[in-house]
Amino acid sequence: xTKHIFVTGGVVxxxxxxxxxxxxxxxLENHGLRIRLQKFDPYVNVDPGTMxxxxxxxxxxxxxxxxxxxxxxxxxxxxxxxxxxxxxxxxGSIYHSVISKExxxxxxxxxxxxxxxxxxxxxxxxxxxTNSDTDVVISEIGGIVGDIESQPFLExxxxxxxxxxxxxxxxxxxxxxxxxxxxxELKTKPTQHGVGMLRQAGIAPDILICRTEKSLxxxxxxxxxxxxxxxxxxxxxxxDVRSSxxxxxxxxxxxxxxxxxxxxxHLKKKENPLSEWTxxxxxxxxxERETExxxxxxxxxxxxxxxxxxxALLHGGISNSAKVLKRRIESxxxxxxxxxxxxxxxxxxxxxxxxxxxxxxxxxxxxxxARENSIPFLGLCLGMHCATIxxxxxxxxxxxxxxxxxxxxxxxxxICLLEEQKNIETKGGTMRLGSQACKVKRNSIAYxxxxxxxxxxxHRHRYEFNNKYKDxxxxxxxTFSGLTSDGxxxxxxxxxxxxxxxxxxxxxxxxxxxxxxxxxxxxFIRASLDVH
Ligand code: GLN
Numbered sequence: 001x002t003k004h005i006f007v008t009g010g011v012v013x014x015x016x017x018x019x020x021x022x023x024x025x026x027x028l029e030n031h032g033l034r035i036r037l038q039k040f041d042p043y044v045n046v047d048p049g050t051m052x053x054x055x056x057x058x059x060x061x062x063x064x065x066x067x068x069x070x071x072x073x074x075x076x077x078x079x080x081x082x083x084x085x086x087x088x089x090x091x092g093s094i095y096h097s098v099i100s101k102e103x104x105x106x107x108x109x110x111x112x113x114x115x116x117x118x119x120x121x122x123x124x125x126x127x128x129x130t131n132s133d134t135d136v137v138i139s140e141i142g143g144i145v146g147d148i149e150s151q152p153f154l155e156x157x158x159x160x161x162x163x164x165x166x167x168x169x170x171x172x173x174x175x176x177x178x179x180x181x182x183x184x185e186l187k188t189k190p191t192q193h194g195v196g197m198l199r200q201a202g203i204a205p206d207i208l209i210c211r212t213e214k215s216l217x218x219x220x221x222x223x224x225x226x227x228x229x230x231x232x233x234x235x236x237x238x239x240d241v242r243s244s245x246x247x248x249x250x251x252x253x254x255x256x257x258x259x260x261x262x263x264x265x266h267l268k269k270k271e272n273p274l275s276e277w278t279x280x281x282x283x284x285x286x287x288e289r290e291t292e293x294x295x296x297x298x299x300x301x302x303x304x305x306x307x308x309x310x311x312a313l314l315h316g317g318i319s320n321s322a323k324v325l326k327r328r329i330e331s332x333x334x335x336x337x338x339x340x341x342x343x344x345x346x347x348x349x350x351x352x353x354x355x356x357x358x359x360x361x362x363x364x365x366x367x368x369x370a371r372e373n374s375i376p377f378l379g380l381c382l383g384m385h386c387a388t389i390x391x392x393x394x395x396x397x398x399x400x401x402x403x404x405x406x407x408x409x410x411x412x413x414x415i416c417l418l419e420e421q422k423n424i425e426t427k428g429g430t431m432r433l434g435s436q437a438c439k440v441k442r443n444s445i446a447y448x449x450x451x452x453x454x455x456x457x458x459h460r461h462r463y464e465f466n467n468k469y470k471d472x473x474x475x476x477x478x479t480f481s482g483l484t485s486d487g488x489x490x491x492x493x494x495x496x497x498x499x500x501x502x503x504x505x506x507x508x509x510x511x512x513x514x515x516x517x518x519x520x521x522x523x524f525i526r527a528s529l530d531v532h
Contacts, residue, residue, distance in 0.1 A: 001164075001168060002129075002130040002131070002134050002135065002136065002137055002168075003135065003136045003137075003168050003169070003170070003265045003267065004126065004130075004136070004137050004138075004139065004160065004161075004164065004168065004169045004170070005024065005136060005137070005138045005139070005169075005170045005171075005172060005261070005265075006139050006140075006141065006157045006160075006161075006169070006170070006171050006172070006203075007020060007021045007024070007138065007139070007140045007141065007172050007173075007174065008141045008144075008145055008154070008157075008171065008172070008173050008174070008198065008203075008205070009141070009143070009144045009145065009173070009174045009175070010144055010145045010146070010173060010174070010175045010176075010190075010191065010194025010195065010197070010198070011144065011175050011176040011178075011190040011191060011194050012144065012176055013143065013144055015174050015175070015176055015211050016174070016211070016245075016248070017071070017140050017141075017142070017174050018039070018069075018070075018071030018074045018075070018140060019071075019074050019078075019245055019248055020172075020174055020209055020238075020248065020252075021037055021039075021071070021074075021075070021138050021140040022037065022071075022074040022075050022077070022078035022079060023078060023248045023249040023252055024138060024172070024252070024257070024261065025037050025075060025078060025079040025081060025138055026078045026079050026249045026274075026277065027249055027252060027253060027257065027258040027261070027274075028135075028136055028138075028258070028261070029079055029080060029081075030258070030270075030272050030274055030277075031258060031262060031267070031268070031269060031270045031272065032270045032272065033135040033136050033267065034133060034134055034135045034136075035079060035081050035134065035135065035136045035137070035138060036081050036082070036087070036129040036134050036136075036137050036138070037072075037075040037079065037081050037083065037087065037137075037138045037139075037140070038083075038086065038087040038088065038089070038125070038126070038129055038137070038138075038139050038140070039068075039069050039071050039072065039087065039088050039089075039139070039140045039142060040088075040089050040090070040122065040125070040139065040140070040141050040142060040153050041069055041088065041089070041090040041091070041142040041143070042090070042091050042141075042142055042143040042147060042149030042150050042153060043090055043091060043092065043142075043143075043149065044090070044091050044092045044095075044149075045090060045092050046090060046092040046093050046096055046428060047066070047067050047068065047088070047090060047092075047093060047428065047429065048067060048068065048069055048090075049067030049427075049428050049429060050427050050428045053299040053302055053305035054299060054302055054305070056069075056070075057070050057302060057303070057304035057305055057307060058070045058073070058304055058305055058306060058307040058308060059460070060072045060073040060307075060308065060510060061433060061434065061458045061459070061460045061507060061510055062083050062084050062085065062087070062434065062458070062510075063082075063084065063434055063435040063456075063458065064084045064085055064434050064435070065085075065429075065433030065434025065435070065458075065459075066084060066085040066087075066088060066433075066434075067428075067429060067433065067460065068083070068087065068088035069088050069142070070304055070307045070308070071140065071142075072087055072088055073307060073308050073311070073510065074245075075087070076510075076511075076513070077311060077512070077513050077514060078249070086125070086128040086129060087129070089122070089125045091149055091152070094118060094121050094122055094125070094152075095118070097121055098112060098117050098118060098121050099112075114152050114155075115152075115155060118152045118156075119152055119155050119156040119159060120156075122152060122153060122156035122157075123156050123159065123160050123163075126139055126156075126157075126160055135267070136265070136267075139157070141153045141154070141157065144194070145173075145194055145197050145198050145201070146194065146197045151201070154198070154201040154202075154203060155201065155202075157171070157203065158201060158202040158203050161203070167265070167266060168265070170206050170207065170261060170264055170265055171198075171203050171204070171205045171206050171207075172205065172206065172207045172208075172209060173194070173195060173198060173205035173207070173208050173209070174208075174209045174211065175190075175191040175194055175195070175208055175209070175210055175211065176190065176191070176210070176211045176212070177190075177191060177210045177211070177212040177216065177220070177224075178190065179212070179213045179214050186212060186214055186216065186217075186220055188220060188223050188224050188227065191208070191210070191224060191228065192224075192227045192228060195208070195227075195228040195229075195230075199229070204229060205228070205230055206230070206234060206264055207230065207234040207235075207236065207257070207260060207261070207264075208224060208228060208230050208234065208235050208236065209236045209238050209252075209257075210224070210235065210236065210237055210238060211238050211240060212237060212238065212239055212240070213239070213240060214239070215237060215239060216235070216237045221235045221237075233256075233260065234260055236252065236255050236257050236260075237255065238251060238252070239251070243285070244281070244284060244285070246277070246280070246281055246284065246514055247281065249274065249277060250274065250277075250278070250281070253274065276515055277515065280318060280514050280515050283318050283321055284314070284317075284318050284514070287317065287321055287322050287323035288321040288322065289320075289321065289322045289323070289529060290322060290323045290324075290325065291317070291322050291323070291324055291325070291347045291348065291525060291528045291529050291531075292324075292325040292326075292327055292345070292346050292347050292348075292528075293313055293324055293325070293326060293327065293346065293347065293348040293349070293350055293524075293525075293528060294327040294329055294342070294343050294346040294348070294349045294350070294366070295309065295310075295313075295326055295327070295328050295329065295350050295351075295352065296329045296331050296334065296342075296343075296349065296350070296351050296362065296363050296366040297328070297329075297330070297331060297351070297352045297354065297359075297363075298330070298331055298332070298354050298356075298358055298359040298363075299354070300328040300329065300330045301330070306352050308507075308509040308510050308512070309350065309352050309380070309509045310326060311509070311512065311514075312508070312509040312512035312517070312518055312521045313326065313350070313521060313525070314514070315512045315513065315514050315516075315517035315518065315521060315522075316512075316517055316518070316521035316522050316523075316524055316525035316526075317525055318514060318517060319517040319522040319525070320522065320525050320526050320529060322525060322529060324525060327342075327346055329342045329343070329366075330359070330362075331359035331360070331361075331362030331363045331366065332358070332359045332362055333362065334362035334363075334365050334366055335359070335361050335362040335365070338365075339362075339365045339366055339368070339369040340369070343366060343369050343370075343375075346375065347375070347376070347528040347529070347531040348375060348376040348377070348378070348524060348525070348527070348528035348531070349366055349367075349369065349370040349375055349376070349377050349378075350377075350378045350379075350380070350383070350524070351363050351366060351367065351377075351378075351379045351380065351382070351383030351386050351387070352380050352381075352382070352383055353380050353381035353382045353383065353460070353461070353507060354381075354382040355382070355405075356405075357405075357406045360386065360406055363382075363383070363386040364386050364389055364390045364393075366386075367379065367383075367386050367387045367390040367391075368390050368394055370501065371387075371390065371391070371394075371495060371498060371501060374498060374499055375531060376499065376500040376501070376524055376527040376528045376531065377498075377500070377501045377502070377503070378502055378503070378504075378520065378521075378524045379502070379503030379504065380503075380504060380506075380507055380508070380509065381459075381460070381461050381504070381505060381506065381507060382461075383503055384465075384493065384503035384504055384505050385403050385405075385415045385463060387493065387501075387503040388403075388414050388415055388465060388473075388493065388503070389401055389402055389403060389414060389415065391473065391476070391478060391495075392412060392414045392469065392473075395476050395477065396469075396472055396473065396476050398411075398412040398414070400412060401413075401414045402414070402415075403415035403416070403463055404416045404417060404463070405417075405462075405463050412469070413466055414465070414466050414469050415463050415464065415465060415466060416463060416464070416466045417462060417463055417464075418432055418461075418462060418463065418464050418489075420432070421462045421463075424462075431459075431460055431461055431462050432459045432460070432461055432462065432464075433458075433459060433460055434458055434459060435456045435457065435458050435459075436456065436457065436458075436459055436484065436506070437454060437455070437456055437484065437485040438454070438455050438456070438457055438482045438483070438484065438485070438491040438492065438506070439453060439454060439482065439483050439484070439485055439487070440452060440453055440454070440455055440481060440482050440492070441479070441480070441481045441482070441483075444479055444481035444492075444494060445481065445494050445500060445501075445502050445523065446481040446482055446492045446494065446502060446520070447481065448523065449519040449520050449522065449523035450519050450520075451519075454485070455482075457491070457504070457506035457507070457508055457511065458506055458507050458510045458511065459505065459506050459507070460507060461505065464489055464490065464505060465489070465490035465493070465505070467488075467490070470490070473493075477495060477496045477497055478493050478494070478495065478496070479493065479494045479495075479496055480492070480493055481493070481494050481502075482504065482505075489505070490505065491504060491505045491506060492504050492505070499527060499530070500523070500524065500527035500528075502520065502523075502524070504520070508520045508521065509521070
């Protein structure tokens with residue numbers, strides 16, 4: 001029978017529920033358990049696909065093309081669990097589904113209510129991951145206990161626990177123990193209130209994970225145990241002195257969290273040290289060399305708008321025993337001050353994906369700088385569009401070349417709308433999305449990285465390389481080193497006379513893991529280490 005763990009959060013948001021859920025997943029996999037992870041987001045948007053990166057951070061794309069919360073990226077980086085469209089639901093998607101069923105007459109004229117219809121729908125979403133191939137499902141409830149939007153989710157997970165039996169379910173609550181400098185004290189009251197609210201909702205947490213600046217004394221743990229009604233050994237301290245998010249699983253193991261979970265869920269323990277993970281951390285913490293990569297984007301100010309890219313760069317560093325310093329550059333600053341001022345001295349330049357016209361010329365200038373100065377370059381999706389426009393204008397002599405995304409009337413639309421996108425008017429889930437096959441040409445940089453002729457990568461875009469310009473580009477020094485399996489669409493371009501210049505139509509960053517860095521990021525960092 002599949003067991004269930006629910007992860008809730010209290011006091012404040014951004015405590016790292018996603019990272020903790022992912023870490024717990026890793027610990028359980030390490031005991032030989034097959035796990036799945038999913039997240040419920042209480043906002044009303046149907047998915048984050050249409051939300052601004054400033055609002056929401058990165059939109060993470062799964063193999064099956066779901067546009068999801070970035071926590072799913074953590075799930076995939078920490079564990080082997082597959083994430084897909086059954087792994088992220090929002091208040092919006094739940095209501096959307098219930099209302100559609102109502103319109104189809106599926107409720108046979110009943111009055112539709114939050115309880116039971118919405119809560120039943122939430123429980124059905126949890127059950128989607130329950131099957132004979134899964135030992136434990138970890139469901140993260142976004143937001144914090146006490147939010148109005150969270151209430152149906154808490155009610156649903158309460159009912160779910162009741163239905164499958166208390167011995168098969170575990171409620172883990174992540175909370176903050178703030179330190180008051182003036183009083184030189186850690187305060188447990190916010191946690192007492194948070195847990196109080198959870199108990200009002202009918203959920204008694206089994207384990208508390210306490211984020212804290214300072215160690216929790218025995219008396220603080222005693223107090224938490226007493227007021228929150230949680231066994232003392234199940235109060236886990238998560239101190240925030242750490243240099244990498246990848247240390248979290250070890251922090252939890254040191255306090256025996258894995259064994260507590262196994263005991264409470266009546267699951268068997270399997271001695272298996274976290275050796276692969278520890279080895280990876282060891283390389284990460286003791287790099288032999290250093291490199292510096294410039295990331296030229298438009299959401300640079302937002303901490304998590306490029307989450308998977310920043311992680312993939314770090315992974316590329318791990319595979320080369322190198323520390324990767326990130327120089328984050330707003331592309332508009334390049335427009336103001338010129339590329340040289342911001343890019344001088346960097347060992348690699350990366351242009352991430354993105355939408356809309358703002359900052360485009362700065363990114364194009366960055367691609368020119370990389371090409372002319374032989375600096376390793378990696379362009380991702382929009383980054384490939386920028387590299388294409390740059391090459392068209394400055395090498396092919398097509399002065400006004402552009403993407404029709406930015407200039408509908410350009411005389412040279414080197415990037416244009418995908419045929420299948422031309423009649424689409426609605427937003428949300430309507431792009432070219434998800435995993436698709438790409439044939440890699442031998443004798444190319446891409447092949448040197450992948451060592452494979454067929455790879456699968458994830459997409460999220462509407463525009464593509466315009467095949468009309470293929471011959472011209474090829475004659476001027478572009479290699480089309482990756483194409484869709486039918487040969488119709490360009491997936492990878494690279495420069496012939498350059499040490500390492502690769503631009504891809506897909507998002508390799510979504511498939512990189514610290515223990516299995518993506519080949520392109522590995523190759524990119526490797527090339528950057530040769531720049532002196
Ligand atoms: N805006 C571009 C498109 O829709 C690129 C998208 C992206 O970088 N993910 O094709």
